[in-house]
Amino acid sequence: MQFFSICISIFLLCLNGNIQAQLTTHTLYGAEAQDCYTQFLNHYSKQHKEEIHNQIQTHGSQLHMLKAMLYVHCMQSIEPESIQKFLQNYNLSKYSREWKRLFIYMLSEIPASEQHQIYKAIVSKDKQGKIQELEFHARNKGHGILRVNGMYFNKKVMTLQMFSYKKRGGMR
């Protein structure tokens, strides 16, 4: 029994390694990273707005109040995991996936002049060029890191235009 579970673990590790190996990673800094972040939030809010709001179980004035509180929270952090305590306090941990997606949506609501400053973005794509993972690092380290993976994309494909990256092709 133990032998089989070890075999399965090894197989899964190999599979994972294989999947990881197929991803191409690009790292952007400064203005490019900021541009990538802005584009991501724009696309995400457009693509997922309806779905995110449909999946939230809270409604009416209670939802509006919690969204306002979430907005205050996302002004000080870009990290969806940072709302864990908030969700626990309001008995929403059961729906943490839905609320973390709403958190990213709320990030997109921040006006450009107040938006978080990003100094590094890491984009991972598969062989078909589809974005599988994104990582944004806030310039203010206290604001954390926004990591986006399949859980947040919910099978939707996202395309980001990285103009300057293409212009300076081959640099990274």
Add this chain to the structure above:
Amino acid sequence: MNHVFILLGLCVVILCSPGCERETSQHIVRNIAGKNTFALGEQIWSNTLLDTKYFLNGDSIPQAQTADEWEKAGRMNMPAWCYANDDEQSCTLYNWHAINDPRGLIPKGWHLPSYHEVEYVMKMLYTLNHLDEKKQNIVESYPIGFSYEHYYKNAIPVRYSMPFLYHGHRFGNGNFKGQGDIGVCWTREPLDSATKRIPAFAQVKEKKQLYMIASHPANGLTVRIIKD
């Protein structure tokens, strides 16, 4: 029978009056980590004031029983506590030297709020209270710059506030002030070497709006704690 109708009428008038209908505690989750605690956003606060006469190592904190003793403790940079308004039924006030003493007086698992943690609550309450005025627009309700440190615009009614206890405070010279009107609490911030003051937070009963002040270390303030 007529009296019953008059009473019912009065109740309806009171319930429909502007001040009464607007206050809400939707944003507060009570007794979340035991009795007398409440959650606000991501934070969990104790709803009682700290009432210890001992440091964590068991040493007793000296009690200042007169105004002279209080004044002397402040002048000598010595820790001291006293009852608010010298009333044993009231709460305990501490000078900053007691708060800053390396022996510590905050129970394990809790801490004094930082400036940043109080600021978080101030911004949250500002946003919630301005939601109606801004016709439910969350982004516009969020404070611009440091506007959350001032009184709310257009004297908007305060719907969302922080539960507070108003026991006043004591000046370094031994005088009490604000019993029943104001609550003033220490933060865990260090002494500002330039101004020789420590940031503290306060709320006036009438306004129900949290704000920051700079307090002299010899002052006697209450202590409210946040869960780690």
